[in-house]
Amino acid sequence: MTEVGYGSNQSRGATRSATPLRRCSLSxxxxxxxISLRTPVSFSCGGWAxxxxxxxxxxxxxxxxxxxxxFAAVCKQWRSMSKLYNQATQRxxxxxxxxxxxxxxxxxxxxxxxxxxxxGRVYSNIRLQVPFSRRxxxxxxGWLATVDTTEQGCPVVVLRNPFTKAKPIFLPPLDILIAKYxxxxxxxxxxxxxxxxxPTMNPENYVVVALCGRWPMLAFIKAGQNTWxxxxxxxxxxxxxxxxxxxxxxxxxxxxxxxxxxxxDSNPSQPPQLKPRTPFRPFEPYxxxxxxxESIKGDLxxxxxxYALIDGRFNYGAGRxxxxxxxxxxxxxxxxxxxxxxxxxxxxxxxxxxxxxxxxSISILASNLLGCQPNSxxxxxxxxxxxxxxxxxxxxxxxxxxxxxxxxxxHYSLHSNSQRVIWVVPPFNGLF
Numbered sequence: 001m002t003e004v005g006y007g008s009n010q011s012r013g014a015t016r017s018a019t020p021l022r023r024c025s026l027s028x029x030x031x032x033x034x035i036s037l038r039t040p041v042s043f044s045c046g047g048w049a050x051x052x053x054x055x056x057x058x059x060x061x062x063x064x065x066x067x068x069x070x071f072a073a074v075c076k077q078w079r080s081m082s083k084l085y086n087q088a089t090q091r092x093x094x095x096x097x098x099x100x101x102x103x104x105x106x107x108x109x110x111x112x113x114x115x116x117x118x119x120g121r122v123y124s125n126i127r128l129q130v131p132f133s134r135r136x137x138x139x140x141x142g143w144l145a146t147v148d149t150t151e152q153g154c155p156v157v158v159l160r161n162p163f164t165k166a167k168p169i170f171l172p173p174l175d176i177l178i179a180k181y182x183x184x185x186x187x188x189x190x191x192x193x194x195x196x197x198x199p200t201m202n203p204e205n206y207v208v209v210a211l212c213g214r215w216p217m218l219a220f221i222k223a224g225q226n227t228w229x230x231x232x233x234x235x236x237x238x239x240x241x242x243x244x245x246x247x248x249x250x251x252x253x254x255x256x257x258x259x260x261x262x263x264x265d266s267n268p269s270q271p272p273q274l275k276p277r278t279p280f281r282p283f284e285p286y287x288x289x290x291x292x293x294e295s296i297k298g299d300l301x302x303x304x305x306x307y308a309l310i311d312g313r314f315n316y317g318a319g320r321x322x323x324x325x326x327x328x329x330x331x332x333x334x335x336x337x338x339x340x341x342x343x344x345x346x347x348x349x350x351x352x353x354x355x356x357x358x359x360x361s362i363s364i365l366a367s368n369l370l371g372c373q374p375n376s377x378x379x380x381x382x383x384x385x386x387x388x389x390x391x392x393x394x395x396x397x398x399x400x401x402x403x404x405x406x407x408x409x410x411h412y413s414l415h416s417n418s419q420r421v422i423w424v425v426p427p428f429n430g431l432f
Contacts, residue, residue, distance in 0.1 A: 059085045072164075098369045099355045099362055099423045101380070101412055102130065102144070112162070114424070115412050117378070118371040128162035134185070135420040137210075138193030139359035142200075142427030145193035145210075147186055153178045155189050157210055159199065163426050166200050172226055176213045188384050191216040194360045196242050196261075198427060199223070207261050209247055211237050218249050218274070220261045231259055232271045241292045241361060243300055249274065250292050253281045256302075256330070256341075278330065278341050287326075289383065293354050293361040295329075301363075302328040302343065303356060303377065307397075322408070325377050325401050348403055349375055357382040357398075359423040377401045378411060380421050 059082060062068055072082035085091075101115040103122065111127040130136065130144055138145030142163055148156040154173040178186050191211040199206045202223075209220045210228070215236045219228040239250040247259045257274040287304040295301050304326040328343040353372050355362040357380030366374035381397040398421070399408045414421065 055081045056085055056088075060089075097425050098372065099359075099364070099378070099425050101421045102128065102136070102139070102424045103412065103414070103421050104419045115421075117411055118369050120371065130160060130162050132187060132419070135187050136358060136422045137187060137190040138195075139422050139424045140193070140195040141198040141360075142425060143195060143198070144422070144424065145190070147190050149178060149186050153180070155186055155212065157190060157193055157208070159193075159195075159208070161200065161427065164200065169199060171208060171221060172228060174210065174212050174219060174228060175230070189213060191237075191384060192240060192358060194240060194242065200427070209240055209242075209261065211240055211249075218247075218259070220247065220259075222261075229261075230271055231274050233274060238289065239291050239361070241294065243292070243294055248277070248292055248300065250290060250302075252288060254278075254283050254287065254290065254302075255280045256292070276340065277332070278343070282343060283328070291356045291361050293356065293363050295349070295363050296352055296365060300330045301346065301349075301354075302330060303354065303361075304328070305356075305379070320383065320397060322379065322397050322399070322401070324406055325379075325403070327403070351375070353378060355423045356380075357423055358420070362423065362425065373400060373402065375403045377403070378423070380423060382420070 055078070059068065059071065062071065068082055068086075072079040098116070098118050100117065102112045103115050105111050105113050105127060108127065110129060110131050112130050114123045114126055114128065115121070116123060130146065132146045136144050137147055137157070143159050143161045146158050146160060148158055148170075150156060150173050152173075154175070154177060156173050157171045159169040159171070174190070176189060178189050189212060193208060193210045196207040196209075197205070204223050206223050207220055208222075209218065211217070212219055216238070217230065217234040218237050218240065219230050221228045236252045237249045238252050241248055243258075245260075245262065247261050249257050249259070251257065255276065256278045258277050259272060259274050261272075283304065287306060289305045289307070291303040291305070293301045293303060306323050306325070307320050308323045310321055327346040327349065329346050330341040330343055332341040333339045349363075351365050351367050351374045352363050353366040353369075353374060353376050355364070355378045359380075364372070366372040366376070378400050379398055383397070396414075398412070398414075399410050401408050412421070
């Protein structure tokens, strides 16, 4: 069954102009706030910061939301001023933040840069401390997941928010061992990590889900717990998302299983059960690399990614290139009772743009972001070989796939022998 059109295409072909800056009007600031504006405040971050009106003027000339995030991260006083500015101007109230690429910094292996797709440029003045050697294993709600190891060779997931001054969150070790001959590829033993919510905003009520192991199994842990929970049956998952308050995990053969992690107790003797939600191996031809994405309309989309060989070989580095994507929408007759769904092919996603890779998959409205292509899939190179020490692991394969005409264009070009990039969305919560 095929669904020809998915979303509205009214914006296609139309010229999108830049949204004019909304200047701060003191008349729109609450009277109690005007007192602080008219009265000099002594901030410890610098003499000029004691002039709130000047701070407002500076904020008014910051064009990208990430600049406001970085400004607010300097100290509590600047965060308060940023929050007051946003409340007064409502400048970002209904504006969706654009995903950005976290890219390597050729001059510093421990700090990363960000690339703006809306501006097509690298923010060289923003250097984020994210320690990893080859890849991040997750990007969710503004947090990045990296992998450390214990002395016994078990991977440890560390959650870091490079946009704020939040302390890193070190999670308990995962119950898997890294092969001694692949210790330099320890980051590959955690395929993906996602979060239910931002731990900064919900420090006692968040869930972390990880796909881990050579043949990735699913594990989850709740805030405050000391051990991971491993549901049953388990093994060889390729992607995972939070969808309608449940975890939906994608098996390597294309079938989907769900799990209610919020009501599950941590009891190793009685692990929670994964429930099948789709038929086994639902697609022909078989596709071993796929993603789950929640659309703007709230539908569960299944994205299939197809490759072609280069020079007649499948070397997991330069010998592989993405050729095209296919999208299906899953329809469930009774969501609450866990019915088995059926899929509908989607030929167009209209004004939406999807961002897939090692990140928690994202769907946005392209018309809200200057320079973003509608009806397209933005993808990074996230393919992980089960034997990276033998087959190589360089990130060559990324771009923008247009669903209408099937063309592929580049969004950013990496240097060779470089670390992998990942999509990130700067956290803007708490600034209103």
